[in-house]
Amino acid sequence: MNLASLSQVDQWSWSVPLAPGECRAEVRLYGSCDLLATMDDKVLEQITNVARLPGLAGCAMTMPDAHWGYGFPIGGVAAFDPERGGIVSAGGVGFDISCGIRCLRSNFDLAEIMPQARKLADILFRNIPAGIGEEGDLKLGAEELDEVLRGGAQWAVTRGYGTADDLEFVEEQGCVQGAVAENVSPQAKKRQRGEMGTLGSGNHYLEVQVVDRIYDAAAAAVFGIRPGQIVISIHCGSRGLGHQIGTDYLISLAKAAGRLGITLPDRELACAPIKSPEGRQYLGAMNAAINCALANRQILTHLTREAFARVLPHAELETLFDVSHNTCKAEQHTIEGRQKLLYVHRKGATRAFGPGHPALPPRYRDTGQPVIIGGSMGTGSYILCGTRESEERAFSSASHGAGRAMSRHQALKKWQGRQVIDELAGKGILIRTRSMRGAAEEAPGAYKDVDLVAEATEQAGLARRVAFLRPRICIKG
Amino acid sequence: MARLTNCDARPVPDSGERYGYFEHDADIGIIGRGATVEEAFEAAAAAMFAVMTELAAVRPAQTIRVEFEEADIELALVRWLNALLAAAREHGMVFAGFRLERDGVVWRGSASGESWHDALERGVEVKGATLTMLSVRQTAAGWEARCIVDV
Numbered sequence: 001m002n003l004a005s006l007s008q009v010d011q012w013s014w015s016v017p018l019a020p021g022e023c024r025a026e027v028r029l030y031g032s033c034d035l036l037a038t039m040d041d042k043v044l045e046q047i048t049n050v051a052r053l054p055g056l057a058g059c060a061m062t063m064p065d066a067h068w069g070y071g072f073p074i075g076g077v078a079a080f081d082p083e084r085g086g087i088v089s090a091g092g093v094g095f096d097i098s099c100g101i102r103c104l105r106s107n108f109d110l111a112e113i114m115p116q117a118r119k120l121a122d123i124l125f126r127n128i129p130a131g132i133g134e135e136g137d138l139k140l141g142a143e144e145l146d147e148v149l150r151g152g153a154q155w156a157v158t159r160g161y162g163t164a165d166d167l168e169f170v171e172e173q174g175c176v177q178g179a180v181a182e183n184v185s186p187q188a189k190k191r192q193r194g195e196m197g198t199l200g201s202g203n204h205y206l207e208v209q210v211v212d213r214i215y216d217a218a219a220a221a222v223f224g225i226r227p228g229q230i231v232i233s234i235h236c237g238s239r240g241l242g243h244q245i246g247t248d249y250l251i252s253l254a255k256a257a258g259r260l261g262i263t264l265p266d267r268e269l270a271c272a273p274i275k276s277p278e279g280r281q282y283l284g285a286m287n288a289a290i291n292c293a294l295a296n297r298q299i300l301t302h303l304t305r306e307a308f309a310r311v312l313p314h315a316e317l318e319t320l321f322d323v324s325h326n327t328c329k330a331e332q333h334t335i336e337g338r339q340k341l342l343y344v345h346r347k348g349a350t351r352a353f354g355p356g357h358p359a360l361p362p363r364y365r366d367t368g369q370p371v372i373i374g375g376s377m378g379t380g381s382y383i384l385c386g387t388r389e390s391e392e393r394a395f396s397s398a399s400h401g402a403g404r405a406m407s408r409h410q411a412l413k414k415w416q417g418r419q420v421i422d423e424l425a426g427k428g429i430l431i432r433t434r435s436m437r438g439a440a441e442e443a444p445g446a447y448k449d450v451d452l453v454a455e456a457t458e459q460a461g462l463a464r465r466v467a468f469l470r471p472r473i474c475i476k477g
Numbered sequence: 478m479a480r481l482t483n484c485d486a487r488p489v490p491d492s493g494e495r496y497g498y499f500e501h502d503a504d505i506g507i508i509g510r511g512a513t514v515e516e517a518f519e520a521a522a523a524a525m526f527a528v529m530t531e532l533a534a535v536r537p538a539q540t541i542r543v544e545f546e547e548a549d550i551e552l553a554l555v556r557w558l559n560a561l562l563a564a565a566r567e568h569g570m571v572f573a574g575f576r577l578e579r580d581g582v583v584w585r586g587s588a589s590g591e592s593w594h595d596a597l598e599r600g601v602e603v604k605g606a607t608l609t610m611l612s613v614r615q616t617a618a619g620w621e622a623r624c625i626v627d628v
Binding site for chain 2: 040042067068069070071074091094095096131132133134135187190191193194195200201202240243244246247250251254266267268270404406407408409410434435436437438441477
């Protein structure tokens with residue numbers, strides 16, 4: 001990205017000057033000079049398109065890990081006001097609705113699991129359906145799937161997957177309101193039939209990680225993590241059901257936008273006013289997909305506990321937090337001095353409520369929400385906490401990952417899967433995958449420097465670093 | 478709507494001339510080419526499924542049929558690709574041969590392939606075909622269809 005076309009607001013944020021006669025809201029890009037300079041120009045084009053959509057509240061924003069997506073950029077945040085004709089966009093959420101990360105803290109340190117690491121990796125790989133074409137053991141009929149869509153992780157707990165204690169540390173206590181199972185097509189439900197409790201592929205993973213560094217000892221103590229401790233991160237989403245909802249509504253909303261007189265700068269920004277029948281219908285289906293994702297990560301949490309128990313009988317895995325990063329959520333925010341209900345799209349961006357937010361569980365009320373920035377399988381991930389400042393700067397949003405630095409095609413030209421796996425094994429990181437091609441595409445070198453993303457996220461005031469996690473076992477989708 | 482029948486879809490040759498890719502940071506841009514729109518769409522389907530496995534290794538054991546109505550030729554590409562993805566996931570299959578016919582706004586297609594098994598290469602799962610950088614156009618060499626697929 002050519003920084004000369006931007007205007008620097010402060011050391012860690014940039015705006016895009018309006019061209020003569022241009023009519024759009026303000027755009028704000030968060031990040032360092034180096035991160036922005038390496039972003040594709042398409043990021044700027046895409047977020048500028050978002051700023052032209054009706055009813056945008058405040059700025060259209062990108063997080064420090066932003067990269068070129070479809071419709072919205074990945075790492076894009078935009079809030080819309082239903083009272084000013086604001087829209088909801090299927091392209092602003094994406095196909096993998098409510099993709100996110102469940103983080104579990106264990107009662108083990110690295111030294112305790114090392115003698116069993118290979119066995120643990122093998123059993124996790126057998127117990128967690130991962131990769132394209134893999135199905136779970138749980139097969140749900142249409143009626144029971146509707147219960148999943150209405151109940152989310154709460155449904156999973158009632159079926160014996162995990163405990164009620166988990167739910168306190170899942171966004172919306174494991175069940176988002178406003179889900180309408182009837183707005184989900186029969187095709188979407190068919191696609192999900194064998195996919196509950198599956199990881200998926202691409203950048204999805206289950207990692208066993210060690211707490212490598214603590215940045216904020218007080219917050220880490222509240223989060224229940226200490227140096228050397230083992231934690232587990234599960235990255236996946238709403239699987240085939242969410243993908244089909246994205247598919248179903250992408251074209252119907254693109255056509256609705258035309259009927260409703262909304263000019264789309266990119267058809268992938270398919271949208272309808274929040275208050276329109278089309279908008280409400282999509283929101284009902286999207287919320288159902290969020291519940292599907294929350295249930296999916298709850299089942300995977302259970303499968304992970306089963307695997308650990310077979311290797312380490314005294315293992316206790318507690319949910320640290322579960323946070324989604326592809327959503328549109330109805331939230332109260334203060335804008336222009338007034339409290340308003342806004343629909344906040346976060347596509348490849350994480351909610352990051354600061355201290356005191358009423359939605360947080362009592363344990364995290366004084367620290368702010370745990371925020372997870374997932375890195376590549378060779379580098380590491382960060383746990384951060386939300387800040388009050390983030391509310392004003394980004395509707396309480398933060399980065400969600402390292403962000404890709406090169407395309408999958410380029411990565412395949414540069415690396416071979418076996419080579420990547422062997423090199424990581426040499427660094428003490430065990431990879432288990434059915435896809436050598438996937439391992440090459442997900443090579444650590446294909447991602448941005450997660451350290452720079454986490455630093456920029458903190459310096460921009462979006463979230464504050466608490467701990468750095470280094471991977472030791474990665475079950476790759 | 479998809480249903481299983483005997484095989485009659487044709488394999489698309491694994492050829493850089495029939496299908497290819499264009500760069501995208503996180504996802505994948507696919508290109509299908511052919512003498513007709515229908516052939517270009519068939520080749521785009523091959524490009525998409527080649528992201529998921531090695532097409533040459535897929536046996537044409539079963540065929541599914543899909544049918545949809547779409548007047549907009551670009552949206553028809555997205556509908557075709559997404560119909561194939563939905564059918565593949567519903568039946569736990571992967572496809573390597575494709576045929577598509579158009580009758581006005583009605584599109585009737587078929588895809589042949591087999592269920593996933595351990596001998597098939599596992600690539601990356603395509604979640605959906607998007608409307609970004611979507612184009613269907615006539616070139617000097619025939620028709621070219623392209624879009625970005627989300628992986």
